[in-house]
Amino acid sequence: MWTSALQLVFIGFYLQVPTCYPSCTFYGLVANCPSRNHYWVPTLPPNITHLYLQMNFISEINSSSLRNYDHLQQLDLGMQKVPLVLRNNAFLRQRKLTTLVLGSNIGLQMEPRAFAGLFLSLAANRFYCDCNLESFLKWLNVTNVTFASPTEEYRCEFPAALQNLPLGNFSRVIEPCGEDDAKAIQDLQLALFIFNAVLVITVILSGFIYARLRGHIFIIYKTIVGRVLEGPKPNLPVDEVQYDAFLSFSENDYGWVEAALLKKLDNQFSEENLFRCCFEARDFLPGEDHLTNIRDAIWSSRKTVCVVSKEFLKDGWCLEAFTLAQGRMLEELTDVLVMVVVGKMAHYQLMKYQAVRAFVQRREYLTWPEDPQDLEWFYERLVSKILKDTKVKKFAEDQPEPAQPDAQTQEEEGIQLENIGPIPCQL
Incomplete structure (x- = not known):
């Protein structure tokens, strides 16, 4: 039995059956350790x-790295x-070494004296002559290692333009390599990181500043635009509207x-204001039919501005005015309702x-801002809408109907249309 076991051991040795070690794979006396993340000779x-x-x-690789082999x-x-450094006497004990691969x-x-103790033969090497060969050529000029053939016989094999050029001649014309690619990439990554960090910080600070100071920013913007681009305020166009x-x-x-x-708008409240405004308490004719007053005010004005609030929606006359203004808009196909x-x-x-x-579903409307910073922007939009004549597209759903609040809403709010007096709202 013991004889059979010994025979199997010897057969395995001579057939070089693979044996696994923690960091290498062995085939007899061959240690195969590529790509095992070794930082030194294991x-x-x-x-x-x-x-x-x-x-x-x-x-x-120093004098102690291979001393046991x-x-x-x-x-x-x-x-x-990583860059490899061969120290003096690195191969001093390797008397049987016949092949040493240092390529790439x-x-x-x-x-x-890195190769002290070795008898080097470099004649079979096919040298690629570029800037990466500089360190080898410097070593070749200072080493006292014994070579199998004279160093004068070593010649460039590649590239084709330098083929058969002696290495000694190439060492005199070689140009140093540029900046290492890895370092260049590292510098680029650092620059991109700094740029992205600055960009993110700038965006965050810009958003914070805008949120806190957007009202002042808008005023400054309009002041600059008004003085540089627009110039003095133009006079309102004179037309037939009252x-x-x-x-x-x-x-x-x-x-x-x-x-x-x-x-902010009516020129009778302030001479700085632009518009001639009409509203019921001041401009409606006493004794005139209320619906006639509303209709005349709408058709005598360039735009109708409906201030829609909860009180507005409770009032039938206000809704009637909204419907009449919407009817004029659809008749003239002009944006006359704000x-x-x-x-x-x-x-x-x-x-x-x-x-x-019907208006909310198809048209743009303004909302009174909750933040006082947005007031100047709101007034700018409102003035622009009053001054600007924009064509509108008519939709089938826009056809106005008599302005009557829903019966359920009237009951909930306790508002009866028949109980509304002759002048129930300011229009």
Whole structure:
């Protein structure tokens, strides 16, 4: 039985059955250790004859790195992923070494006595003569290693333009390599990181500044545009209309409308204001039919501004004025109706009333800003809408119907149309 076991061991040895070690794979006396993330020569059996360490992270071979491997015949240190340095006496004990592979090592450095103790033959090497050969040529000029053939016989094989050029001649015309690609990429990554960081910080700060100071920014912007691009304010066009804007609103909202809109728009409140405004409390003819007053005000004004609030939606006369203005808009196909929503009103509250619903679904309207910073922007938009004549497209859904609040809404709010007096709202 013991004899059979020994026979199997010897058969496995001579057939080089693979044996696995933590960091290398062994085939008899051959240690295969490529791409194993080695940072130095690993500890291995001292009697190995072949050692393959290509594609690792070995950065240095010194006099103690290979001292335990006296039987090495072949050693592959090519294609290291970091610059490799060969120190003096690195191969002093490797008397049996016949093949040493150092190819494809970027930034390979060799001290003058790195190959002391070896008998080097470089005649079979096919040298690619470029700037990466500079360190080898410097070493070749200072080393005292014994070569099998004179160094004067070493010639360039590639590129074709330098073929058969002696290495000695090439060393006199070689140009140093430019900046290392890895360093260039690293610098580029750093620059991109700094740029992105500055960009993100700038965007965040810009958003914060805009949120806190957008009102002042808008005023400064309009001042610059007004002085540099637009020049003095032009006079309003003179036409056949009696008023620039007819303000339709509930009488319960008069105090707010006077402070927020009339004092900013009507030229009878301030000479600095642009518009001749019409509203019921001042401009309606006493004793005239109320519906006639509304119709005359709408057709005598360039635009109708409806200040839609909860009180506005409760008032049948206000809704009637909205419907008449919408009818004029569809008749002339001109944007003569300006809707301003004030107060905290949910969207569904506007959708209860057919006339308002048709406008909201198809047209643009203004909303009174909650933040005082946005007031200047709001006034700018409102003035622009009053001055600008824009063509509108007619939709089938826009056909106005008699302005009557929903029966359910009347019951909920306790508003009866027949109980409304002759002048129930400010229009």
